[in-house]
Amino acid sequence: MTGIFVIIAISWLLLYLIEKQHILVLGFLPLAKRFKQFLSGFLITAILCALTEFLESFLRSSDWIINETISNGVVLKSFLWDFNSVVTEELIFRGAMLYILIHRIGPQKRILISSIAFGIYHWFSFGIFGNVMAMSLVFIGTALMGCAWALAFAKTTSIMLPIGLHLGWNSVYNTIFSKGPLGPMVLIQKGGSELTNWASFLNFISGMVIVPIIVLIYVKYFVRNELKVGIKTA
Numbered sequence: 306m307t308g309i310f311v312i313i314a315i316s317w318l319l320l321y322l323i324e325k326q327h328i329l330v331l332g333f334l335p336l337a338k339r340f341k342q343f344l345s346g347f348l349i350t351a352i353l354c355a356l357t358e359f360l361e362s363f364l365r366s367s368d369w370i371i372n373e374t375i376s377n378g379v380v381l382k383s384f385l386w387d388f389n390s391v392v393t394e395e396l397i398f399r400g401a402m403l404y405i406l407i408h409r410i411g412p413q414k415r416i417l418i419s420s421i422a423f424g425i426y427h428w429f430s431f432g433i434f435g436n437v438m439a440m441s442l443v444f445i446g447t448a449l450m451g452c453a454w455a456l457a458f459a460k461t462t463s464i465m466l467p468i469g470l471h472l473g474w475n476s477v478y479n480t481i482f483s484k485g486p487l488g489p490m491v492l493i494q495k496g497g498s499e500l501t502n503w504a505s506f507l508n509f510i511s512g513m514v515i516v517p518i519i520v521l522i523y524v525k526y527f528v529r530n531e532l533k534v535g536i537k538t539a
Contacts, residue, residue, distance in 0.1 A: 350520065404458075
């Protein structure tokens with residue numbers, strides 16, 4: 306949590322020095338409107354994540370069972386871990402720098418830069434740097450999703466929808482389906498077999514390509530463009 310406050314302070318300083326703006330320019334207000342955007346984004350990616358996990362379970366012929374040993378405290382700890390990581394990444398990749406560059410070089414170029422940077426960042430956060438195949442696959446998925454979240458920021462002029470989209474996926478993936486670094490959480494996968502080549506490819510495509518494309522379509526066609534007249538997102 307300390308890291309978030311440090312990033313907020315740095316972001317505030319950059320916004321003031323470069324744009325003569327304060328941190329609220331990242332779109333935290335009005336609260337009701339921004340919470341609605343956050344919640345809609347959260348629900349969309351949460352549902353998409355659940356669908357991809359149940360598809361994997363179907364392909365593996367496995368079941369999801371409730372972890373009877375889990376406690377509310379552990380679930381809360383996992384969710385807070387997801388929240389901290391998501392807000393940190395959003396402040397870095399879709400925060401002050403995205404706001405500044407949108408107004409300096411335009412949304413299209415900045416969205417592209419943000420997407421590429423987000424994809425490259427995950428080579429290191431996933432610990433796969435040097436594995437060319439894994440790097441390529443991860444880059445495709447994370448850059449596409451980063452593009453959707455950057456476009457969401459550009460269209461709403463707020464960081465709240467990107468945070469909701471990001472947190473919906475991460476919290477369900479990590480805290481509900483136990484795919485995070487904190488171990489078994491709410492649901493545990495039981496039984497099943499290893500995925501065959503075609504099933505593994507289908508599973509990858511669904512989570513790393515189809516889901517980001519669906520989110521991109523949602524943001525592009527169903528999210529209202531709140532940018533000032535004269536600045537286009539596409």
